Amino acid sequence: MHPMITKWRQDPVTGAFFIALLLALILFPYWWLADRWFRTIIFDDATRFTFTSTTFLLILAIVDCAFLVRYYQIRRKNDLAHSADLIRKGAENYRLLIEKAPFPIVITKLSDRTILEINNEAADLFSIIPYERIGKKVSERFITAMNQEKILEILSTKKQVSDFEVSFQKDNNEVVYASLSANIIDYLGEKAVFSAFVNISERVTLEKEILYREEKFSTVFHEVPNPLMILSDAGEIIEINKGCETFIGLSKDLLVNKKLEDFQFFPDIDKEFYCKAVHDSQAVETVIILPDNRRKFVTLYIRSISIHDAPHGLLLIQDIDEIKRTQNAISQANNQLSILNSITRHDILNRVMVVISYCELLGYKVKEDPESTWIRNIVKSGEDIQALIDFTRQYQDLGINPPKWQRVEEIMKKRNIASLLSDVSVSLPGEHIEVYADPMFEKVLYNLIDNSIRHGEKVTLISLSYVNHDPDLILRYTDNGVGISTEDKKKIFKKGFGKNTGLGLFLIREILHLTGIIISEEGIPGNGVRFDMIVPAGAFRTQHGT
Structure with missing residues (x-):
């Protein structure tokens, strides 16, 4: 131009x-x-x-x-x-912007709620066809008449609506929850309501699940008969159940919002124990002093839990007073029986020694049969009696003490076992695994090694290893001796079978049986022994950090 x-x-x-x-x-x-x-x-x-x-x-x-x-x-x-x-x-x-928006948008006339524009995201949210709804009023199926009135009322005063929650049901009966935000705008020359939606169904479902779990936890917490406490990370009592009120003898009002250490219930527990336990689950056996000065044996179980994203501790107090006192009484009675047995054994052995000694002296005087044979038989019977009495000394300790976690490598380093292995090479497991067994588990390994050296004839190598036997574990003992014959395999664990007293393998089986460990001999005759000890699931664990 x-x-x-x-x-x-x-x-x-x-x-x-x-x-x-x-x-x-x-x-x-x-x-x-x-x-x-x-x-x-x-x-x-x-x-x-x-x-x-x-x-x-x-x-x-x-x-x-x-x-x-x-x-x-x-x-x-x-x-x-x-x-x-x-x-x-x-x-x-503007229409393209609405259409391409990543969230549901609906534009309606302010005067009569007629739909002017609806994008695909909104159509997917409501499961409708857009062009079939243009020019029609907002369906009360998706936003109820009451909610529509509330939205218009808020718009008339504040000009905008934020985070207004609505819910509706689709044709497939799926319930959808949405958060609505709305503003009044000018759209093509007339007043309109711009509404944007956010699908919050997943959040609402999660909130309901959390609420359900909290209600379930609260129900279990208050109804369980065992004393329970919830502690903060500072050791403050947040909540207690009815069982705790009954056990301790103090009302909830006197305990809640106070520090547990202030009551001196557990004098043997370090003050830092409560704070540490919130972050590291623990169990400890101790004594509780109740307000009426009664002392009871209890086990404290503390587990770490999260409440409103903050670390807390759940403290369970298990009353073991009756069990503990019974155990102490049994232990005292066993100690007394052990002392009595020891004295009795000592007296019997002394008298057997006298019999054997006099028989040996008598043997020097009597040289002719059958008297000489009778004397030798008496001496042999006396020696058998000594062996049997010695066995009762070992057997009386079986099951007296509670089982404990033990490592094969550490047991094999003990002096009494190491002294047997002076001329034998030993291969130990590479895995750091602990076995839950009777404290006499050491005698199991001692007797197996002793048998290998006594009866293996040419043993120069003993090997211990672990074999996975899901869900159990096999502790395998092998040597390179002559092995055990096929016909003897079924008899070796019976009492009395063997070249000496016949009590070694019998005692081994009894010790292992206390914690559910099964032993069998699977070796090939002529190629050494192979004792498989099947440790059940739960009776073994991997020791980390070693």
Whole structure:
């Protein structure tokens, strides 16, 4: 476009002036002709000039005004067309923005709640076809009439709505929860409500599950008969159950919001124990001093739990007073029996030694049979009695003490076992595994090694290893001796079978049986022994950090 024309469009007055000047030049010849013609009618020069000039200017003004009116009409039309084009493009961009939005959007008329626009995300959320809902009112199936009224009421006062929760049911009976935010906007020249939704079904479901678990935990916590406490990470009592009130003899009001260490219930427990236990689950056996000064044996079980994302400890107090006192009484009785047995054994062995000694002296005097044979049989019987009495000394300790976690590698380093292995190479397990067995488990390994050396004839290598036997574990003992014959395999664990007293393998089986460990001999005759000790699940564990 020519710069001059552009300037005239921006400044209509200047344009009109130049156009009027152009028209004046065009009309000037006509004015001159009109002046010549009027000379024939009006003979006065001044009057004639005034009349023709006024007429000319009047015609020029009328033409110029008509041009300006038309000019402004055209400009207004162009401006309106331009504005309409901008509005159309803006509306199209706005519609595309709504359509491509990553969250559900619905635009409705403020006056009658008619849907003006709905994007695909909203259609998917409500499981509807968009074009079937355009021009129709918002369905009460998705937003109830009561909620619609509440939303409009909030908009009328605050002009916007935030995090308004609604719920509805789809055709497949799925319940959907959504958070609604709304604003009043101008949409294509009319007041409308812009509504955006966020699907919060997963969050609501999770919140309900958490609430359900909290209610279930609360029910179990208060109904379980054992004393229970919830402690903060600072050792403060947050909550107790009815069982705890009954056991301790103090009401909930006197205990809650106070530190457990302030009551001095557990004098043998370090003050830092409560704080550490919140972060590291522990179990400890101790004594509780109740408010009436009664002392009871208890086991404290503390487990780490999380409440509102904060670390807490769940303390369970198990009353073991009756069991502990019974155990102590049994232990005392066993000690007394052990002392009695020891004295009795000592007296019997002394008398057997006297019998054997006199028989041996008598053997020097009597050289003829059958008397000499009778004396040797008496000596042999006396020695058997000594072996049997020695066995009762070992057997009386079986099961007296509680089982404990033990490592094969550590047992094999003990002096009494190491002394047997002076001329034998030993291969130990590479895994750091602990076995839960009777304290006499050491005697199991001692007797196995002793048997290998005594009866293996050529044993130079003894090996201990672990073999996975899911869910159990096999502790395997092997040597490179002559092994055990097939017909002896079924007899070796019976009492009395063997070349000596026949009590070694029998005692081994009894010791292992106390904690459910089963032993069998699986070796090939001539290739050494192979004793498999099957340790049941729960009776072995891997020791970390060693």
